[in-house]
Amino acid sequence: MSAWTVTLADGRALRRFLAAGTFFLRKYRQVVNDLNVFPVPDGDTGSNMYLTVRGALLEVRKAHASGVAEAAAAAAMGSLMGARGNSGVIISQMLRGFAHSVRHKQALETFDFAVALRDGVAAARAALLKPVEGTIISVAQAAADAAYKLSLREADFYHLIAGMVKQANEALERTPEQLPVLKEAGVVDSGGTGFVYFFEGILRFLPGNLARTTAFPRRPQRSAVFSAKQRVEEHRFCTEFVLEESRCDDRRLRTELDSLGDSLLVIGGEGVLKVHIHTDEPERVTAAAAALGRVTRLKVDNMERQHNVMVVERPSKPWGVVAVVPGAGFAEIYRDLGAEVVLRSDGHAGLSVRDVVLASNSVLEPVVYLLPNDPNLLLVAREAAALVQGREVRVVATRDPAHGIGALFALGARAHEEPSVEELEAAARSMVVGSVFLAGKDAMFGGIAISRGEFTGLVGSEMLTEGTIDATVLAVARRMGGEDGGLLTLYYGAAQKERDAERVAQRLRTEIAHLEVQYYYGGQPNSEYVISLER
Amino acid sequence: MSVAIVTDSTADLDPAVARELGIAVVPLFVNFGEQRFLDGVELAREAFFARMAAGGVLPSTSQPTAQAFEDAYRPLVEAKREIVSVHISAKLSGTINAASAGAQAFSQHRIECFDSQTATAGLGLLVTGAARMARDGGGVDEILAALHAWRASQHGYAVFPDLNHLARGGRLGKAKALIGGILRIVAIIEVKDGEAHEFGKARTFSRGLDDVADAAVAHVMHPERARLGVVHTNAPQIAAGLVERLRARLPSPAQEITVVAAGPSIGVHGGPGAAGVFSVG
Numbered sequence: 001m002s003a004w005t006v007t008l009a010d011g012r013a014l015r016r017f018l019a020a021g022t023f024f025l026r027k028y029r030q031v032v033n034d035l036n037v038f039p040v041p042d043g044d045t046g047s048n049m050y051l052t053v054r055g056a057l058l059e060v061r062k063a064h065a066s067g068v069a070e071a072a073a074a075a076a077m078g079s080l081m082g083a084r085g086n087s088g089v090i091i092s093q094m095l096r097g098f099a100h101s102v103r104h105k106q107a108l109e110t111f112d113f114a115v116a117l118r119d120g121v122a123a124a125r126a127a128l129l130k131p132v133e134g135t136i137i138s139v140a141q142a143a144a145d146a147a148y149k150l151s152l153r154e155a156d157f158y159h160l161i162a163g164m165v166k167q168a169n170e171a172l173e174r175t176p177e178q179l180p181v182l183k184e185a186g187v188v189d190s191g192g193t194g195f196v197y198f199f200e201g202i203l204r205f206l207p208g209n210l211a212r213t214t215a216f217p218r219r220p221q222r223s224a225v226f227s228a229k230q231r232v233e234e235h236r237f238c239t240e241f242v243l244e245e246s247r248c249d250d251r252r253l254r255t256e257l258d259s260l261g262d263s264l265l266v267i268g269g270e271g272v273l274k275v276h277i278h279t280d281e282p283e284r285v286t287a288a289a290a291a292l293g294r295v296t297r298l299k300v301d302n303m304e305r306q307h308n309v310m311v312v313e314r315p316s317k318p319w320g321v322v323a324v325v326p327g328a329g330f331a332e333i334y335r336d337l338g339a340e341v342v343l344r345s346d347g348h349a350g351l352s353v354r355d356v357v358l359a360s361n362s363v364l365e366p367v368v369y370l371l372p373n374d375p376n377l378l379l380v381a382r383e384a385a386a387l388v389q390g391r392e393v394r395v396v397a398t399r400d401p402a403h404g405i406g407a408l409f410a411l412g413a414r415a416h417e418e419p420s421v422e423e424l425e426a427a428a429r430s431m432v433v434g435s436v437f438l439a440g441k442d443a444m445f446g447g448i449a450i451s452r453g454e455f456t457g458l459v460g461s462e463m464l465t466e467g468t469i470d471a472t473v474l475a476v477a478r479r480m481g482g483e484d485g486g487l488l489t490l491y492y493g494a495a496q497k498e499r500d501a502e503r504v505a506q507r508l509r510t511e512i513a514h515l516e517v518q519y520y521y522g523g524q525p526n527s528e529y530v531i532s533l534e535r
Numbered sequence: 536m537s538v539a540i541v542t543d544s545t546a547d548l549d550p551a552v553a554r555e556l557g558i559a560v561v562p563l564f565v566n567f568g569e570q571r572f573l574d575g576v577e578l579a580r581e582a583f584f585a586r587m588a589a590g591g592v593l594p595s596t597s598q599p600t601a602q603a604f605e606d607a608y609r610p611l612v613e614a615k616r617e618i619v620s621v622h623i624s625a626k627l628s629g630t631i632n633a634a635s636a637g638a639q640a641f642s643q644h645r646i647e648c649f650d651s652q653t654a655t656a657g658l659g660l661l662v663t664g665a666a667r668m669a670r671d672g673g674g675v676d677e678i679l680a681a682l683h684a685w686r687a688s689q690h691g692y693a694v695f696p697d698l699n700h701l702a703r704g705g706r707l708g709k710a711k712a713l714i715g716g717i718l719r720i721v722a723i724i725e726v727k728d729g730e731a732h733e734f735g736k737a738r739t740f741s742r743g744l745d746d747v748a749d750a751a752v753a754h755v756m757h758p759e760r761a762r763l764g765v766v767h768t769n770a771p772q773i774a775a776g777l778v779e780r781l782r783a784r785l786p787s788p789a790q791e792i793t794v795v796a797a798g799p800s801i802g803v804h805g806g807p808g809a810a811g812v813f814s815v816g
Contacts, residue, residue, distance in 0.1 A: 336717045337736075405718075409742070412735045487739045518719055534739045 006157040006206060010107040011071035015060045017202045018075060022053045024201025025194060032197065035190035045190040048084040048350045052091050053198065055082015055352070058290060067106045072099035072116075080383070081357075084350040087136055087191040089379040090124050092353075094140065097123025110160045114151035117144040134178030136191030142171030143199065158206040165203055168196045186442075239282040239300050243273040246293035253292060260285050281347075283354060300358055318418055320363035321411065322393075323371040323404055324351060324381075327494060327523025330401045337408045340365075345374060346525050356384035360393050367418055368393045369411060371404040396424045400435070401522065402491065402532035403428040431534050434459040434476040436469060437527035438495075455528065473504050473529055474511060485514035486535040491522030493529065504529075538669040538678055539611040541620040543599060543630050544574040546658040547766060547795045556666035561599045561607050563630065563800040568592040574800045583799035584769040584807055594803045595704065598630045604637025608646060617675045618646040621662050621682065623654045624729035627706055647675060649682050652729035655801045656764030656793065657691045657813030663793075664762070664815070685815040690754045691726035692734060693766075693811025694743035698722040700806030707731055723747060726813070744773070744810065748780035751812040755785065762791040764813045768805040771796065777810050790816075 006013065025032075025046070032046025059078025065071040076099040079092035101119035105112060121144045125131045146167035147160055154160050172192045176183040239261075243253065250266045250273055257264055261279030273293070279285050282300045289295050320340040325331050327346055334342045341359040345351050360368045368391050372381040378397055385393035398404040410427030411419060439456045442449075448463050450456050455469045457476035464479065466472045473490070482488055488508060492501040501519040508517045522530055537557075542548070544562040553560055562574040567586065572578035574596075587594060604620070611618055620638070622631040631650050638646040651658045661682060668678050698714050701707050701724075707714070708730035713722040716736075721743040725734035734750065737743035755761045763781060767774035774794050781792060797805060 333717050405738070409736060409738055414735075489738070520718065535741055 007155045008107045008109060009068060009113060009157060011060075011063075011065035011067045011069075013107075014068050014071045014075070015057070015065075016205065018053065018057045018060055020205030021198035021201040022050065022057045024204065025050045025053060025198050028197050029194075032190050032194045035187050035193055044084075044350050045087050046194055048086075048088045049091060049191065049194040049198075051350060051352065052079050052083050052088035055079050056092075056095060058082075058287070062290070062294065068108050069099075069103050069105050072102050075099065080387075081352070081354045083353045083380065083383060086376055086379050087194060088350075089127075089353070089383050090136055090191070092383075093124040093127040094120035097121070110147075110151040110155055110157060113157070114144065114147035114160070117147050120144070132179065134175040134182060135189050136195050138175065138178060139168050139171045139189065139192030139195050143168040143195070158203070161199055161203045161206065165196060165199050168192075168199060172196055237280065237282045237300050238276075238278055239285055239298075240274075240276045241286065241289065241298040242296050243275060243289050243293040244296050246273050248292045253289065256288050256292065257285055260288065281349070282358065283352065284349065300362075317416060318365055319367040319369055319411070320365040321369050321371065321408065322356070322359045322363060323408075324356075324373050324377055325401050325404070326374070326526065327401075329491065329521035329523035331523075333405065333520065333522075334401075334408070337405070338412065339371075339408065345377060351377060351380060353380055353384045353387065356381060357387050360384065360388045360391060363391065366391055369407075369421075369424065370395045371398045371407055373398045373401045373404040375399050394421050396421050396428070398425075398428050400433055400530060401524070402433045402489070402530050403431060405532070406431040406534070431532050432459075432480045433533075434480050434531045435527045436472050436476055436529045436531070437493075469500075469528060470504050470507055473531070474508060476529075476531055477508055477512060477515070477533070480531065480533045482508070482512050482515050482533055484535075485516075486533050487516045487518065489532045489534075490517070490519040491524070491530040491532075492519060493522055493524045493527050495525075496528050501529075536614060536616045538673065538675050539614075539616040539618045540662060540666040540669055540678075541604075541607055541611070541618055541634075542658065542662045543622050543634075544798055545623040545628065545630070545654050545800050546621075546662050547655045547797050547801055548659055548662065549795060550575075552663065556663060556670060558662060558666050559607050559611070561603050561630075561634075563599055563628070564597045565799040565803060566595045566597060571597075572799070575798050578799050580769070580796060580798050580802070583802055587802065587807065593703065594799070596628075596800045596803050598628055598633050601633045601636035601639075604634045605640045606637075608637060608641060612641045612644045612646075618644075619649060619665055619669070619675060619678050619682070620646060621649045621651055621658065621665060623658055624652045624726075625650050626652075626708065626728075626730040627654055645675060647679055649679065650729065651682075652686055653689055653691055653726050653813065655797055655813070656766035656795050656811065657689055657726060657815075659793070659795055660689070660762050660764045660813055660815050661685050689813065689815045690751060691811060691813040692747040692750045693724045693726070693805070693809060694737070694740065694747050695722045695724065695805065695809045696740055697806050697808075701731065701804050704804045706804045709733065723750075724811075725750070726811075740773075740808075741776075744777050744780055747810075747812055748777060748784055751814055752781060752784040754814060755789070757816075758785050758787045758789045760816045761789045762815050763789050763793070765792060765794045765810070766797050766801070766813070767794070767810045768797045768802045769807045770810060773808065773810045777812060781812065 029046030029050045036045045056075040056079035059074040060071050063074035076095040079095045083089045083092040097120035098116045101116035121140045131137050143164045147164045150160050150163045172188050175189040254266045261277045265276040286295050322341045323334045323339045324343045324345050325334055331342045340363045343359055370381050370393050372378050381395045385395050396407050398407055406428040407424040410424050436457045439450045439454050442452050454465055455472045457464045457472045459479045464475050466475045490501055505517045505519045541559045562576050565572045565574050565578055620634050625631050631648055635648045651661050665678050702714055710724050710731045710733040713733050720736040721740050723735040723743055723746055725732045765774050765777050
């Protein structure tokens with residue numbers, strides 16, 4: 001028997017729960033990433049979830065709250081600003097619902113905690129346009145329901161959470177039955193797994209007397225298919241802030257921030273430091289600084305934007321564009337086509353709501369068209385759009401960067417108007433898009449067997465494979481309707497070379513008459529080719 | 536005697552129409568290296584595009600001489616006809632300077648040189664409009680007033696598969712930003728205030744034609760009073776496609792949609808395969 005038990009959770013306890021869950025999620029985030037559903041290996045669920053709860057934890061630490069209401073509110077705010085990816089947005093909604101439920105409470109008994117969990121899950125469901133069963137929502141629901149039933153007779157948090165984790169695990173095992181795409185890929189849901197890890201972390205932190213074995217940790221289901229490359233870009237954001245209550249001197253802070261940008265200036269002392277840096281990642285800078293004190297008077301300016309305003313004669317128009325793209329080549333193309341701010345979704349930290357809010361704020365025009373270019377970033381984009389003030393942010397639901405280029409061209413043709421989101425989405429959809437990528441693992445998809453390491457084509461929801469990469473591109477082009485003519489554009493990924501793209505383009509021209517073929521560097525890490533067909 | 540209308544070969548008038556309306560056309564020069572041809576007179580359209588396609592030295596244009604205008608005006612002056620001379624935008628060509636220099640020879644006679652601030656089919660619309668007024672007995676002042684009104688209400692859009700011809704000839708005006716991008720694009724130009732402006736970009740030529748048709752139709756308030764001129768550089772099928780797009784977008788038939796084939800002097804700068812639409816009223 002343990003010497004003591006936890007029966008009342010106040011603000012400090014909530015902070016410790018959060019810290020324990022965050023720690024565990026951090027430790028196992030790669031396992032969650034690797035579960036991220038086949039076919040598109042954008043495996044970032046684990047990292048996104050970790051960064052989201054870390055955002056919550058940082059905010060709670062800053063709040064120094066003793067009451068649970070204040071701590072939960074801080075967690076909700078922190079996760080909202082740090083939310084990355086779909087799962088991150090769902091978690092932030094859960095924390096928001098939780099915080100609302102406990103808003104008048106100093107401390108929670110198990111029953112209050114369980115009720116707040118249920119309210120959190122309900123809030124997340126309400127925020128989703130169409131909640132899908134077999135995902136983190138189902139797992140969280142099962143956990144919250146189990147907690148509610150248990151809490152009627154169980155006062156000890158250890159037993160409550162142990163019961164929750166058990167039910168959550170069982171719900172997780174059911175996800176492949178609920179969502180066919182998981183079953184075909186032979187995995188359980190990644191977001192649900194992350195949820196279980198989080199509570200498993202809390203469980204292991206709590207003093208308890210049960211054997212410490214639950215179903216976890218799981219083994220990784222596959223290894224990463226690509227390695228992150230170091231990318232060097234010009235630094236675009238002039239970032240300034242004051243670090244108050246700093247727990248370090250200027251020299252230490254300089255060392256911490258030095259690798260994150262250039263033109264670094266750190267001045268002051270005695271607990272207050274003024275910082276100026278040019279960086280591409282203002283958020284990493286402030287996060288690093290936040291670990292050493294309190295960041296205040298933060299000011300982030302997009303220097304590229306300032307430069308453009310001062311130097312380049314631009315056609316006047318009532319709107320600006322913020323786009324999210326998955327590679328250096330796409331970033332260049334988008335800037336070239338006039339997008340005011342281009343964010344990268346392939347960075348190591350994923351993309352947060354905060355990144356998108358900052359980017360939208362740096363646009364000078366009163367209307368901002370936001371192109372997420374990825375179905376997984378749509379929620380993040382919508383969340384950010386709702387948070388931006390003083391500008392109207394219109395989210396154009398572009399599904400990939402080629403679609404986004406279609407929307408940009410449609411915008412360019414109406415430079416003096418404010419086209420509706422529907423018009424732009426129609427323009428994007430009028431373009432047929434496909435891709436070719438390297439399968440990350442063996443799987444069945446749509447009745448087709450695909451082996452790990454095999455080049456796989458994707459047109460809509462249809463997969464095809466032809467052995468070699470060239471033959472697969474050709475098959476994709478035909479499936480897209482290339483034989484009826486038009487302009488086929490290949491955007492080659494980070495793993496392909498220009499001469500490969502040239503060879504494929506030449507073969508397409510030879511084998512498909514009346515097809516104009518162009519190729520450009522996209523630089524995306526998660527596919528070999530993004531392909532678009534326009535007429 | 537009726538007022539005489541004079542223009543230059545950049546109006547791309549159909550010779551039959553020019554004859555019927557009695558419009559005098561002064562040709563520009565088209566140069567292939569050392570060789571110099573009178574636009575449309577010594578060098579026919581078909582021969583020009585064939586030669587351009589054959590490669591070799593790239594053609595250029597030069598404005599007519601003042602003497603050429605003097606020669607064109609002389610018989611009209613001798614016939615005691617007042618003259619309205621309507622020309623390509625002064626920002627695109629020095630032709631109108633040659634015209635007014637040519638008019639100096641007849642200082643006792645009324646010759647009005649009018650800058651159309653446009654070219655090709657756009658200029659054609661102004662010139663044929665003026666010629667019809669002259670034929671119906673309109674006086675110089677009446678015709679000039681109409682020309683001013685038309686010039687103020689005119690619009691022109693063109694789509695180019697290759698903007699380099701326009702760039703090489705220095706006719707890109709305010710549309711310079713359209714070249715040098717990463718993606719190969721189909722450029723859409725607006726002719727405004729007498730020169731080229733960037734209007735937009737498209738990925739495919741067909742989409743560019745859609746955009747051009749949308750833009751042109753957006754200015755048409757009363758189709759029954761609108762005159763449209765469609766021009767192409769050696770691409771009649773493209774022009775037909777553009778006319779089809781215009782018809783589909785107009786709520787009721789336009790008063791006039793004229794299709795003209797650009798001659799050598801416009802062809803030099805547009806390059807083959809370009810198309811545009813001009814409107815007045």
